[in-house]
Amino acid sequence: MSKLLEVKNLRVSYHTYAGEVQSVRGVTFDVEEGEAIAIVGESGCGKSVTAKSIMGLIKTPPGEIKAGSEILYRGENILNYDKKQMSHYRGGESAIIFQDALAALNPTMTVGKQIVENLMMHRKTIMVDGKEVKLTKRLAMQEAVKMLKMVGIPNAEQRAKQYPHEYSGGMRQRAMIAIAFACQPKLLIADEPTTALDVTIQAQIMDLIKDLQKQLNTSVILITHDLGVVANVAKRIVVMYSGNIVERGNARDIFYHPKHPYTCALLEAVPRLDLKNKQELASIEGTPPDLLAPPKGCPFSTRCKYCMEICCEQAPAATDFGDGHEAACWLHHPLAPKDDVPFKTEVRHE
Amino acid sequence: MIKYTIRRFFVMLFTLFIIATATFFLLAAVPGDALTARTERLQEKTVINLYKKYGLDKPLMERYLITMKGLAVGDFGESIVFEGQTVQSIIRDKGPISARLGLQTMTLGVGVGLILGIIAAMKKGTWIDYAIVTLSILLISIPHLIFGMLLQKVFGAELRWFPIIGWPKGKDLWFGGWEYTVLPTLTGCFSYIASYARLLKTSMLDVMNQDYILTAESKGLSRWQIIRRHVLRNSFIPVMTNLPMSVAMCITGSFFIESIFAIPGFGKYYVEAVSTRDVSIVMGQTVIIAAIYIVVVFLTDILYTVIDPRIRIRGGKK
Numbered sequence: 001m002s003k004l005l006e007v008k009n010l011r012v013s014y015h016t017y018a019g020e021v022q023s024v025r026g027v028t029f030d031v032e033e034g035e036a037i038a039i040v041g042e043s044g045c046g047k048s049v050t051a052k053s054i055m056g057l058i059k060t061p062p063g064e065i066k067a068g069s070e071i072l073y074r075g076e077n078i079l080n081y082d083k084k085q086m087s088h089y090r091g092g093e094s095a096i097i098f099q100d101a102l103a104a105l106n107p108t109m110t111v112g113k114q115i116v117e118n119l120m121m122h123r124k125t126i127m128v129d130g131k132e133v134k135l136t137k138r139l140a141m142q143e144a145v146k147m148l149k150m151v152g153i154p155n156a157e158q159r160a161k162q163y164p165h166e167y168s169g170g171m172r173q174r175a176m177i178a179i180a181f182a183c184q185p186k187l188l189i190a191d192e193p194t195t196a197l198d199v200t201i202q203a204q205i206m207d208l209i210k211d212l213q214k215q216l217n218t219s220v221i222l223i224t225h226d227l228g229v230v231a232n233v234a235k236r237i238v239v240m241y242s243g244n245i246v247e248r249g250n251a252r253d254i255f256y257h258p259k260h261p262y263t264c265a266l267l268e269a270v271p272r273l274d275l276k277n278k279q280e281l282a283s284i285e286g287t288p289p290d291l292l293a294p295p296k297g298c299p300f301s302t303r304c305k306y307c308m309e310i311c312c313e314q315a316p317a318a319t320d321f322g323d324g325h326e327a328a329c330w331l332h333h334p335l336a337p338k339d340d341v342p343f344k345t346e347v348r349h350e
Numbered sequence: 351m352i353k354y355t356i357r358r359f360f361v362m363l364f365t366l367f368i369i370a371t372a373t374f375f376l377l378a379a380v381p382g383d384a385l386t387a388r389t390e391r392l393q394e395k396t397v398i399n400l401y402k403k404y405g406l407d408k409p410l411m412e413r414y415l416i417t418m419k420g421l422a423v424g425d426f427g428e429s430i431v432f433e434g435q436t437v438q439s440i441i442r443d444k445g446p447i448s449a450r451l452g453l454q455t456m457t458l459g460v461g462v463g464l465i466l467g468i469i470a471a472m473k474k475g476t477w478i479d480y481a482i483v484t485l486s487i488l489l490i491s492i493p494h495l496i497f498g499m500l501l502q503k504v505f506g507a508e509l510r511w512f513p514i515i516g517w518p519k520g521k522d523l524w525f526g527g528w529e530y531t532v533l534p535t536l537t538g539c540f541s542y543i544a545s546y547a548r549l550l551k552t553s554m555l556d557v558m559n560q561d562y563i564l565t566a567e568s569k570g571l572s573r574w575q576i577i578r579r580h581v582l583r584n585s586f587i588p589v590m591t592n593l594p595m596s597v598a599m600c601i602t603g604s605f606f607i608e609s610i611f612a613i614p615g616f617g618k619y620y621v622e623a624v625s626t627r628d629v630s631i632v633m634g635q636t637v638i639i640a641a642i643y644i645v646v647v648f649l650t651d652i653l654y655t656v657i658d659p660r661i662r663i664r665g666g667k668k
Contacts, residue, residue, distance in 0.1 A: 055568050061475075083572075091570035103561035108583050108658055117579070118569045163659040179565070 004219045006030040011066035012049050021291050023049040025243035036220040038234035046243040047223045051191045055096050092122040095180035099192035101172035105164035111175045112160030115144035122183040147178040170201035191223045227270050239263050242288050242299040249325030259327035262300045362644045369640045384430035384627045426634030431626045437634030448615035452600030454535045459542025467550030486544035498537040498610040515612040534611045553585035594646040
């Protein structure tokens, strides 16, 4: 498989009255064609900003993508795209689904028209009965209805003429997915697609995204704070904390052999069904560091149960555990204590 | 929809009734009446006759009943101060003049205001934005009176481009004598420009921060397409709220402009009728202006449902 997207040393800051907030501080990852990865982290860790950067949606000012950052789509840096290339890239090559579908759909435009708008923007022709014909508004509306059917909206013909407020929460997110997949993008960013939905609907929406991803061979970047949502969909997981990647690896390694105290804490905070009732839900004490003045050491040091002196002084480098599994934590240093830590600190494949 | 209109109609009638009643009793509560000033040097008998003529000798409640009965059939009664005039005759003679001035002022003011608002929102943070904002604050702070005189001095007296005072009459009443209307229209329209430019700008900036604008951007739409398809319609909703007020103002609020430019409109009658307690004229004009205002509010409510599908009228089909 070839790499569809490579994010290299992405740094994004927001200029506010209080000063420069360093939302994303050097993030590097890649997505292969047809692959689903997840970016996990708590609120304010920079995951949404990363998503917006990839779609080219960072407003400058107040935002700023720092020099040296690279977002390579098929080897080309999208940060250097001109208007025309950008317009084709957004919607034509990539698409995004937001958390709150009601806010993300225009309240005064029918759902059908919002899909048509995307189609008219990026597709010149369309297949009708095996023939390629020029796309007209009428044909686009038919295609939009087809899209609504595909994402599982009943009575799609009537539904296309309705406005977002006439849809239920789950339906809205389905409509949002229909808009995103309308032009068969190669890359889909799902920014907390299920956070605003109740649990049963969450599962349906995640299944839908997963199905469409397989069907259309789309790469998916799933952004969430809910590890429970991730397990089923993503092959690889990136864990972000205060603008940095603290751990990455395939889903199996992250869930069963976490190598960073933050990942462990996150996993503990997922409610478990296999334990007996009335267990207390674990939480992570404290708050993430203020990104106006990021700490010079490990950003998690102030909340870490295993914090050592070095952690407050110097940021740890990533330790490689093989198979793409990496974690940035001082506990993996040969001189670090080996007892009383949440994971085996020896490098696994030795 | 029909059901809604019928219900609205009765609510409007009731509102008018309340307004008329309140106006009547408020006027009655003010000391002095329309005749006080004129009767000082007259004989007692004449004074009594005068009071009898206008029915001011009757007890308050009886006068109220007579007035309300008159209102019901559209008879507002004769003016006490402007002899031989009725509300109808004043509106027939002076109405078109004020209406033309009002409509011209409002159309130009709201139109230019909205365009400037769009420009300011799109160029937010640039010198163009600051220029528009500064200008609109300046324009809204200068009273009509001063602004009108300034225009008269510069364009009328010094440059001699336009006549200083006057208004087209006769066959030019509606569509002629434009040179006379330029300065009064300009004087009046600046406050509209200022308020609508700022209103639309604020509203557009608010809409531009919504998530669905991000969605539109993520579809690859150009900036102008986003403004046209997604921003404008949504940001017109707060603007609509202000429209009825402006329409009502353009009918009544031109009093200063009419007096600076010696325009024989009915603004003068309205103000004078209140200060001289000319009950029949005040009642008539208040009710008519209130009626216009209420009808405009009703039309705006209908327009809301056209612009914003989330607002649906109860009693309608859906």
